[in-house]
Amino acid sequence: MKMPKLNGAEISRRDFLRSGSAVATLTLAPGVTLMAFGGSDAAAGTADAGKRWGLLIDANKCDKDCSACVTACSTENGWKDNGRPETDAQWIRKITLKNTETGRETTMPMMCQHCEEPPCVDVCPTGASFKRVDGIVLVDKHTCIGCRYCMMACPFKARSFVHEPVINQKSDAPRGQGTVESCTLCVHRVDKGGTPACVEACADAGFEAIIFGDLKDPESEISKRLATYSSAALRPDLDLNPGVRYTNL
């Protein structure tokens, strides 16, 4: 996929927002000065085509009473529960799965699956939905017109539309009323060599149900586990090759 070009104006705006003026700027003109780090042209330029970031989720290790990953994502990226589940953004959610034959119940987190062939990118009329060369699927908040066609197309219901004005945003994950958003795989952390907040929180909670890593690197922990144990992609019939895999469903 051809990546949008980097331009000077956007770098300076990004730097400006990252400075201490960010909060004041956003308050003065909400929705106007939004910068989507990681979702912007600038951040896309830092992606490494030699990598493909992914997650491996072990449903056996996911505790049904734990939602540390959801809380961590919400804290990290600034989306929150306003008590209106139908319209509130949910970048990550816990799904309870019950086998209708055996009655066995499992839970697991669900987020953007960062598909290799993302339907959201295909259908986006302006190209605001895009995939970085390292496989992370993002929304460019500058060019999203809020048509929600990507939400119609996503097989995983991974995307949320920002239904209400947003305040007190995180400078690393700006959001905008009237635009669509989803899990960024904590691209701002990944680009600095870190791991997504959900992965860290799950490990801190003592479960280690989510593993993050480079799917292209055969020596990475995620690749080794995928090579050793059976795993599944959700909706394999659609042949989207998601970057998020599940095991022990």
Place this chain on the structure above:
Amino acid sequence: MERTIYREIKATRRVWELAVVLLAFIGGMLASFFYVEHYGHIVTGMTNQIVWGLPHVFAIFLIVAASGALNVASIASVFDQKVYKPMARMSALLAMSLLIGGLAILVLDLGRADRILIAATTYNFSSIFAWNLILYTGFLGIAGAYLFVQMSNGIPYAVVRKVGLLAFVWRLALTTGTGSIFGWLVARPGYDAAIMAPLFIAMSFAFGLAIFILVTVTLCRLSGRVFGEKLIHRMGRLLAVFVAAVLYFTAVRHLTNLYTAEHAGFERFALLDGGIYTTLFWVGQVLIGGLIPLMVIFHPSFGKTFKAPLVASVLVVIGGFAQVYVIVVGGQAYPMELFPGYEFSSSFGDGAVATYSPSLPELALGLGGVAIALFAAGFGTKILRILPTSLSDANVGQD
């Protein structure tokens, strides 16, 4: 057969009154737009589950009807049916008006309508939505050119026919594009079917002709012009053919789905236990929009009255609206099969049928789009020589 004379309609008191009512609806639409723009889509009934709601039902209905409204002109110049020729100008004008009304709704419902220039200048050519933007603007241009060549003196009829043919092909592409917005959504069991494109084409024939009959007869009455009885019955019979085609494609769509086990769940929802959507399908689309109009048109006594095709047209519009509602909203209400063979649930409505209650701002937006379409059509006939002074049977002749 006399020579057809086209004249602007006169600005009578009734015309002014109608214009004021339509402008009030357009004002309501703008108020709704600013309200939603300010508070966000939280004030609408749309959610992260039902992402497209009532505004989209209105918009898609108008856009589909727009391409169908152009058929009267196509029948005249492409298929050489002389009876339809005096109405060809009106057909092109109404097609453009309906499309503008539909597009206005879509644009004003955007989360960031202020970024419409981005949509107009940045294209992702793998998106059918982006292609549709080209098809829609192209349609306005071609229908405009079609109207121009019809109205200009000294342009040979062969040229009119060629432009008419282009317009006909373009309108088929346009409706294919609109149907494919849904047909190409692989993830949702209610869509993902190639038959959506031809189904939408059949729908456009029916909705477009029904609206054309209603608008043209109304304008003739407002301006004291005659609309021939034979002419309206002829159009009524054509409408019946289109209505039957919609029923046919609908039946094929559901029968195909019923044959495959993977679609059984959705079909059960659509046809049997989907609540409002099942009711709208059977009562709204099939009965009011399909079987009753056919019975009205072919009724041995009532079918022969002037009213019959008008009543049938109103029913087709109501049933058509129900049909689009079931496709757009019902298709989203049914949960996606994230884990086939499992029961699943979450705080995000996974695995559950989504609920949707349309709100007043959404209704205002939709009705405003209808008002724009009707106002534009009326305004066009007021300032341009679109409508013949008489559409009497003697005047239009019979083939």
